[in-house]
Amino acid sequence: MTPSDAKGTLVQKVFAQRLYDGLSDQPRRDQVIEIDAGRIRAIRPARGDEAAICPGAEIVAPGFIDLQINGARDTQFNFDPTPEALARIADGARQGGTAHVLPTFITAPGQDYLQALAAGQAAIEARSPGILGVHLEGPFLSPERPGIHPPSAIRPLTEADIAALSAPFPGVLLLTLAPECQPESALARLAQAGVIVAVGHSAASAQQIRAAEACGLRGATHLFNAMSQLTGREPGVVGAVLASPGLFAGIIADGLHVDWANIALAARLMGGRLCLVTDAMLTLAGDSRSFDLYGQQIFREGDRLANAEGRLAGAHVAMDTSVRNLVEAVGLPLPQALRMASTHPARALGLGGELGVIAPGYRASLSLLDAGLSARAVLVDGACFEGNRPWSGA
Incomplete structure (x- = not known):
């Protein structure tokens, strides 16, 4: 996306009282981020009255990336699989500081997911701000772990599905499935086609997860939820993911889905493989x-x-x-919490060379927060938004 295609207000400078770059644990103070053509040109100490005249905030971090968001602003992807709906969802996400999203389409009958792929492709081709691709969560799940997904629509992959999912797609395609329920060689074929395959809604054993990882499994969706648990004699999906050297995982930090102690444990064991996700529905930023x-x-x-x-x-x-919540309830240091919302998901999606870090050459996607860690504004490729509105001033 080029800045001229964004709908926010283009800016050339952003002021940060504390700049967390996604790499160092120590913030840089009173910095100006210079932006050119939607990318970061330079980072330097502020001069003169730049703090007063530039958009800015107490805390500036790499733009948050949400790998799993089902809806926002009274819009649910499943109910309205259109590029216009994706734009509203991205707007709602920006009110919480998120710069980029993978709109998530959950289990639906038959090949309804094709509508989601078409909407995602249209949004990307229209350069809709913040849309990185599409996350399909199902319908290829385990009947034993449906969660809230409609059980009648859950089914295994078919040849027609593999062909459809392997077709060229202009953005990121993340697919959540239960690997133990799929035909042999399906995961390897999808991975070879560039699909990022994650385990979720699965009753797999740890051995089955290790085998799936060898075939191209890359991560796990909402760790601890809707998956086989860690027990004394069977590590399950949870244990396999925690022990893996390479699998990433999303985790929901709302105080309802996962106990704070389990989040702390996962963060300690997984380090840069653990990604914050919201799993938000249409009620987010809605009525x-x-x-x-x-x-x-x-x-x-x-x-x-x-x-x-x-x-x-x-x-x-x-x-x-x-x-x-990660800082106050889990007890994580702020730099680690910010990386879980930005740097880690960027790397999980293979975008670590352009997002998730504030450095020259990277895309100018930033999350601007106040001292209480509430979102003040978001930059998406150099276009500045205040909530779902263009930036209105410092």
Whole structure:
């Protein structure tokens, strides 16, 4: 995406009281980030009155990247698989400090996911700000671990699916599936085609995960949720992911999906492989209090989304809140929390050479936060947005 295609206000400089670059644990103070053609040209100490006249914030970090966001601004990808819907979801995500998203389309009947791929391709080709690609979560899951996904639509991959998913796609394609339920060689063929395959909604054994990893499995979706757990004699998906030297994982830090102690454990064991995700639904930055999800009524009570039986149905949490939770509830250092929201997901997607770090040559995608870790503004390739609005001034 070039800056002229963005809908925010183009800026040439951003001021940071504290700049966390995604690499060092120590912030640089009172810095100016110079931007040219949507990329970072230089980083230098501020001069004169630049702090007053440039867009800026107490904290500037690499732009947050959400690998798993189902909806926002009263828009759910599954209900409206169009590029216009993806633009609204990205707008809603920006209100929580997220610069880039992988809009997530969950299990749906048949090959409905093809509509999601078409919408994602159209959004990318239209250079819609912040859209990196598409995350398909299902329908190729385990019937034993459906979560909130409609069980009637869960099924294994077919040859037609493999062909459709292996077709050229202009952005990132992340596919969550249960590897133990798929035909032999399916994972290797998808990986060879460039699909990033993650395990989720799976009852696989650790041995099955190790075999899948050898065939190209790259990561895990919402670690600890909807997957076989770590036990004394069987490590399950959780144990296999924690022990792997290479698998990345997303994790939801809303205080509802995963105990804070488990997040701390995963962060300690996985280091740069652990990525913060929201798993947000249409209620994020919206007004909806309930909605129908393939015949199940989902209710929002506070920040909890669940069906009538109390089963969690995605999340109602923004990325800035999640970062704050990592610091305040989990006890992680701020630099580590910021990397989990930016640097780690960029690397998980193979984009570590252009996103997730603030350095010359990188894309000018930044998250601007106040001292309380609430989002103030977002830059997407040099275009500055305040919430879902163009930047209105420092």
